[in-house]
Amino acid sequence: MSLDWVPVVAVFYCKNVPGGGEEERHAIEKRYKGSARLYPIPCSGRLDAIHLLKALEEFADGAYVVTCPHGSCRYFEGNSWAAKRLETVRRLIESIGLEGARVGMVAESSEEPIDLSILTGEFINSISKIGPSPVLKS
């Protein structure tokens, strides 16, 4: 692994999750410097597979989705759709030899929600363990 490698994650998140406001987004991106690019979406159901793929293709070592808790989507089933689209992307990238763990989804907990800032840090840690994306390093 290159010593000067800085992991980059793309985080797509429902604006209704804890810490999902615009000010928080700026703070998180500032905190993690260039390692986190955050993309708020009105509902995780708005997520398309191509969003994750484009992130992986163009700049991200990993792409993640943060959704409302299961059963608590204000549009009823947005997070269920997000989960399905994420699995589609996982299968697709695995079919080309890219690690499936480079994409992931966290559904917030109703009881003990985790702040988006903390989740972003965890995503960066996960990707740091996997290493640089072979798509980007070549």
Add this chain to the structure above:
Amino acid sequence: MITAEQKPIKEIRETIAPYRKILVLGCGSCVAECAAGGEKETAMLASALRMAARMNKEDVLIEDKTIDRQCVRDFIVQLEGVIEAYDAVLSLGCGAGVQAVAEIFSDTTIIPALNTEFLGQTKDQGLWTENCVGCGDCMLYYFGGVCPLARCSKQLMNGPCGGSREGRCEVDPEIPCAWQLIIDRLGRIGGLERLGKVYPAKDWSKKQGRGPRKIVREDQQR
């Protein structure tokens, strides 16, 4: 509509391997409806192929474009001035679309990215079922709107067979017995007398017995 499914990436990568400039071409009609070859799927496939190429240090250009219909000349000609820049076109059209594009751009390699499946309906989100074989002599009136050729596993014109069990087919219990459906439906619409005759074996000459078919409508021609 015509349904299709994407070929495995491995097979697609093998077929495009000899080419350096590839246009991934989607179709916005039937294959978009069945989520196999529309604009989204085309962009996804192109992105995945670009990533695969980079991972394998292949020097290729892969771009994508979707036209409304790959099986209609008026839409295909939109590719004039575009297609010439590529060594090959990876088509996410059905078999008809692939051939129509290949016919018009006869000097360009057109590669199918989909396996064309059947004529069917969108029964639910993410569920497509076969219900027409394009026989050229529709008999749905006699069978209450349920085609025994497309939906009976044995294509029986006079059913049901002895393998119908509680409305299910013995070939696969997942499949509803078409003849049960026919009888139920004709019963509901008061048409059971249509089954009072023995139907002869299907005359397949109207399908492909005389080679590839065509329809000529002079009133529609220029």
